[in-house]
Amino acid sequence: MRLVITLIKSSLVTDHKLFIPFVIINILIVFVISATSVSNALFIEFSREPIISSTAGEILLLKSESKPVFISGLDGTIPKWSFQLFETGEVCNVSVDHNITYQLVLVGQHKIDISAKHCLVTGLRLTTRTPAQDIVKGEFQYITDFKEWDKAGRPVMVIATKSYLNSGLNIGDRFNVFIPKIVESGGEPLAIGLSHKASGIDYIDNENGEWVNVKISAIARDHLEKNDAIVVVFPLSILQDISNADNKVNRAGVRMRELSEEELLEKAISISDSYAGFYAIRATDIITGMSKEITDLEKHAGSLLLVVCFIGSLVLICILVLVLQNRNSSYVQLMSLGVTRFKLMLSVAIEIMAISFITIVAGLIFPITLSYIRSGQLLSTSISIISFFLIIPYNIVVSLIVSLVMLPNRKKSLEVLRSE
Amino acid sequence: MNSIVLKISNCYKSFCKSSNTVEVLKGVELTIKQGETVMLLGPSGSGKSTVLHVVAGLTPIDKGTIEVCGVNISECTEKQMLRIRRENIGFIFQDFRLLKGLTALENVMVPLFTVGKKYIEAESRSKNLLKMLELDHRMYHYPKHLSGGELQRLGIARALANSPQIILADEPTGNLDQKLAHGITKMLVSLPNKTDTSILMVTHNQQLTQYASRCVELVDGCLKARESCIY
Numbered sequence A: 001m002r003l004v005i006t007l008i009k010s011s012l013v014t015d016h017k018l019f020i021p022f023v024i025i026n027i028l029i030v031f032v033i034s035a036t037s038v039s040n041a042l043f044i045e046f047s048r049e050p051i052i053s054s055t056a057g058e059i060l061l062l063k064s065e066s067k068p069v070f071i072s073g074l075d076g077t078i079p080k081w082s083f084q085l086f087e088t089g090e091v092c093n094v095s096v097d098h099n100i101t102y103q104l105v106l107v108g109q110h111k112i113d114i115s116a117k118h119c120l121v122t123g124l125r126l127t128t129r130t131p132a133q134d135i136v137k138g139e140f141q142y143i144t145d146f147k148e149w150d151k152a153g154r155p156v157m158v159i160a161t162k163s164y165l166n167s168g169l170n171i172g173d174r175f176n177v178f179i180p181k182i183v184e185s186g187g188e189p190l191a192i193g194l195s196h197k198a199s200g201i202d203y204i205d206n207e208n209g210e211w212v213n214v215k216i217s218a219i220a221r222d223h224l225e226k227n228d229a230i231v232v233v234f235p236l237s238i239l240q241d242i243s244n245a246d247n248k249v250n251r252a253g254v255r256m257r258e259l260s261e262e263e264l265l266e267k268a269i270s271i272s273d274s275y276a277g278f279y280a281i282r283a284t285d286i287i288t289g290m291s292k293e294i295t296d297l298e299k300h301a302g303s304l305l306l307v308v309c310f311i312g313s314l315v316l317i318c319i320l321v322l323v324l325q326n327r328n329s330s331y332v333q334l335m336s337l338g339v340t341r342f343k344l345m346l347s348v349a350i351e352i353m354a355i356s357f358i359t360i361v362a363g364l365i366f367p368i369t370l371s372y373i374r375s376g377q378l379l380s381t382s383i384s385i386i387s388f389f390l391i392i393p394y395n396i397v398v399s400l401i402v403s404l405v406m407l408p409n410r411k412k413s414l415e416v417l418r419s420e
Numbered sequence B: 001m002n003s004i005v006l007k008i009s010n011c012y013k014s015f016c017k018s019s020n021t022v023e024v025l026k027g028v029e030l031t032i033k034q035g036e037t038v039m040l041l042g043p044s045g046s047g048k049s050t051v052l053h054v055v056a057g058l059t060p061i062d063k064g065t066i067e068v069c070g071v072n073i074s075e076c077t078e079k080q081m082l083r084i085r086r087e088n089i090g091f092i093f094q095d096f097r098l099l100k101g102l103t104a105l106e107n108v109m110v111p112l113f114t115v116g117k118k119y120i121e122a123e124s125r126s127k128n129l130l131k132m133l134e135l136d137h138r139m140y141h142y143p144k145h146l147s148g149g150e151l152q153r154l155g156i157a158r159a160l161a162n163s164p165q166i167i168l169a170d171e172p173t174g175n176l177d178q179k180l181a182h183g184i185t186k187m188l189v190s191l192p193n194k195t196d197t198s199i200l201m202v203t204h205n206q207q208l209t210q211y212a213s214r215c216v217e218l219v220d221g222c223l224k225a226r227e228s229c230i231y
Ligand SMILES: Nc1ncnc2c1ncn2[C@@H]1O[C@H](COP(=O)(O)OP(=O)(O)OP(=O)(O)O)[C@@H](O)[C@H]1O
Pocket: A414, A415, A418, B015, B016, B017, B022, B024, B042, B043, B044, B045, B046, B047, B048, B049, B050, B051
């Protein structure tokens, strides 16, 4: 062992510079992967998980021409079906024993006088079973009477992404929001996705509507950081009033906490099947659909690590070939002193092991620290810390193979001795 | 008492490079007894280095036998050969060939580690050797900081580390000036336990033959005794 240690010392003193590229690449590889993993993990922990858990057990009822689908586009994941209005009570018999949260979601060309890339206006009827919002500041003043609402200064809740919240939204701020009118089509082509003429279907008329001055009474956080949107939440009856929707809504959330996610899915399917024009979908499915890319990334992280390992090992092979070529004369010299090939290989393998270990630790330190500070735990979910250290045995095998080929043998050794 | 350390009999060695074959050794006969210092002379390219290489088992021979301390090395496995090299042979190179990444002391310790000596043991033995070769003030220096004469003395110290029965020295003074060459050779032949150690030394330097107990010359692939040089 002493011999091997001495050999490693000798090699490192003479060749440490040759290993610099290997060290840098190893550190970078580990750093990039672990940093990605940390940011993913943080996203999942701080964003996706809370929404999923807050919406778990909820089925959304929608009325639609066709089955709701979600597509991923440049603007993130968007629902690809048209919202249609239906009377509250039309679906009450779905589950009379549950509190139903009705929602009126106006998807259209909204205007808002505070800057917003996307804006969505929603009317919400709060019940005891309404999924809780992640309210950051203030309180959602749920007032159902227009006059009282007006008297209270027209309070609304604003749901925004973190970057919006940071850009200076405050409780008490006032702004104007344009609320389109809801009109019955009367057989005209509809602007909102239904391409054919249809009568008896309400649609959103973006040409007619009114500007409403509102006051922020609550600010909630939207965890889907990807779509930098702002949602203005009105008490349902108020929005119905302003938009002419009367008693209509286009979404009903049914909370069924006591059902498992599987039972919930079955329930959703059976509702979809038994009510013509109504579709039921698990709320969590919408969320996971929206964070699909991240879920995918998570899935591919393992294979990404493999690819990167492969690139790392190519670099390692190149460097090892150079290093061992360079050391050939030292090795022949050692062999003439009676050092075995096995000991030489062992010293190379240990050297590579030590370098790999140090570089992996160096690459991990920063992401792990970051992760620890943010979430109180080391790297999590998709890639475990252990998997990085799997690079070490891999590198050792690579270095053993390379040294097996490169180390001078009995035939070659004399040539090496002579060529100097 | 004077046992035979090296016995080369009827040794043939040729090198084949593409189509032409170079016959270097054609029936070399040499016997070295314990404690003898034999100088190997001969024109350049006559095969002097080859003799040392075949003795050290660095290259196999075509015909004949070589016995080192009674072991026929052509019948040895690689492992046995390494063992003979570790325990019985000390090799000194013309161009020193020390490990650049190790200090003088560590360089001498390497062969001791190869035979499984403990650190403390190896250290004290190496220190003694370095002291004997007047290198004690250079123990912790790296080879690049040593002079030619110091490097060669270090090479000798390393070759002596495991108290080999035979030292093979390939022009150990070839890179040194006359005065140093004499000094180093004198040192070699007057080692403390010289009576146990034989030396086979290749040299071009006629003047150094005065230190030898015997001289042989490699001519035409055969060894001939050189009576004239016996001192
Ligand atoms: N590995 C080899 N392959 C081909 N030819 C070789 C090999 N080793 C030695 N030779 C040839 O054998 C001959 C003897 O070489 P060797 O090195 O033993 O000579 P030498 O007597 O030591 O010469 P010098 O005094 O110049 O060192 C040379 O002609 C050389 O070309």
